[in-house]
Amino acid sequence: MNNKHSIITKxxxxxxxxxxxxxxxxxGSLPQLKAALHISQTQSEYLVTTPSFAVMIFVVLSPLIQEWFHISDKKIIMTGVTIVGLAGIVPMFVDNYLTILISRLILGAGYGLYNSQAISMISVWYDGSERAQMLGWRAAAEQIGQACTLTIAGLFLSFAGWHGSFAVYFFAFLVLLFFAIRVPDDSKAQDDHVEEDNLAAELTESDSKEITKISPVVYLLVxxxxxxxxxxxxxxNRFPGLAVAINGNHYTGSSMFLSLMLIGATLGGICxxxxxxxxxxxxxxxxxxxxALSNFLFGFAGHNFALMVIGLLLIGFPLQLVSPLIFNLLPDLAPANRQPxxxxxxxxxxxFGSFFSPSIAKWTNHLLGQPTSGMGLAAPFPVYGVALLVIALIIFFATRHNAKQAQ
Known part of the structure; x- marks a missing residue:
């Protein structure tokens, strides 16, 4: 069996x-797709967003499929990556919009099938600071993967047209091979006791007891x-509109700053x-x-574009400090066989947060009496900043309460 602590296995x-x-x-290939397939802008954008619908469905079905068919995490991850590779390359060979849309839906099913297992398998095999490090690296890997696949697909687009951009999904098969060879099978590990690092003890008093059921704290984390x-x-989503409102209708530099967000997020995951x-x-x-600081800088920047950019670039780093922590808490809040x-x-x-974000921002604008255009696009973010500080206070007082009860 491969050593789980080796850098290659990690x-x-x-x-x-x-x-x-x-x-x-x-x-990057959506304008060419739109022209070649004679579709609307909205239809072309659905080719990017459709996978997220399938992800939400299959992230629920995945652990049920595992339970019904007694499939280990490793095998279902390999199945999901295989689906991503096969569905991803379909548009290389067809010119029909509906066929491409269906292939993108199946692509999302592949993501949903293995995304949670890619996280829970780390929780099963690793513990303590090593688990925290691996979860942080996993978050960074997502950002690196997005940046790399965007760049590679753009290169393919430049010399092979929009069909060629989908060749980026051939990399899924390389990932599949590497994963299959180096990652040990997890069927035994899922039956073993996973050592607790007591991070979740600050939210729940179950640290000294055997974990036999899912803690209600999980639903708060959701x-x-x-x-x-x-x-x-x-x-x-709102930065490009604000950038145009500040710099004029001919401003086209938003993509560069949005790409730089990924660097901050990657650093957060690594650190x-x-x-x-x-x-x-x-x-x-x-x-x-x-x-919260990022939201205040972004929301109160007004026409100060540099301040707004600082707020934008800052937000990725702390997000990747908090989101891995959520997954790092889970092994102490549910038994190993319920981790998926x-x-x-x-x-x-x-x-769901990603899907409903535009609607919630729009509702916040309406509540504040601000337009959903021009500089009004920045209105929700000071509210979000205050909400984050309130959440921090609630967590602080809740953990102090639990600590007193545990004494």
Whole structure:
């Protein structure tokens, strides 16, 4: 059996996360797709967003499929990556919009089938600071994967047209081979006791007891995940409109700054393990504080474009401090054989947050009496900042209450 502590095996664990965000790889080819297939802008955008619908469905079905067919995490991850590779390359060979749309739906099913298992398998095999480090690296791998697949698909687009951009999904088969060879089978590990690192003891008193059922804290973490992504995706979506409102209708530099967001998010994922080792549960306060600061800079920047960009670039780093912490808490809040389920629930929270972010931002604008255009696009973010600080206070007083009861 391969040594789980070796750097090569760890890279194999992380490699599958490189493809999770590859649905966005074809964004650069949408104008060519639109022209070639004679479709509307909205129809072309559905080719990017459709996978997320399937992800939300299959992230729920995945642990049920595992239970029904007694499939290990490793095998279902390999199945999901195979589906991503096969469905991803279909548009290379067809010119029919409906066929391509269906292939993108199946692509999302592949993501949903293995996304939660890619996280829960790390929780099964690793513990303590090593688990925290691996979860942080996994979050960074998603950002790196999105940046790399976007770049590679763009290169293919430049010399092979829009059909060629879909060749980026051939990399799924390389990932599949690497993962299959290096990652040990997890069927035994799922029956073993997973050592607790007591991070979740600050939220629940179950640290001294054997974990036999799912803690209610899991459902609070799902809501927490939802709110975090509402904020992050909302800022990402509204920055281009604000950039044009400040710099004029001919401004086209938004994509560069949005790409730089990924660097901040990648750094957050890479640094998460070291920061969590030093601060422990205090990492959540650092993350929420920095996210709130980012929202205030972005929301109160007005026509100061540089200040707005600073707020934009800052938000990715703390997000990747808080989101791995959510997954790092789960092994102490549910038994090992329920890890795929609770991980799936948190992923649903993240996906729903992404999906509903535009609507929640719009509702916030209406509540504040601000237009959903021009500089009014920045209105929701000070509200989000205050909400993050309120959440931090609630967590602080809740953990103090639990600590007093435990004495």
């Amino acid at each position: 890279l194999a664990f992380l490699s599958v996360s490189l493809m999770v965000t590859s649905a966005y790889a074809i964004q 809501l927490f995940a939802f709110l975090l992504v509402v904020d992050y995706v909302g800022m990402e 998460y393990g070291a920061i969590q080792k030093r601060l422990g549960f205090g990492t959540v306060y650092l993350g929420l504080g920095l996210m 389920l609770v991980t799936s629930l948190c992923l649903i929270g993240f996906n």
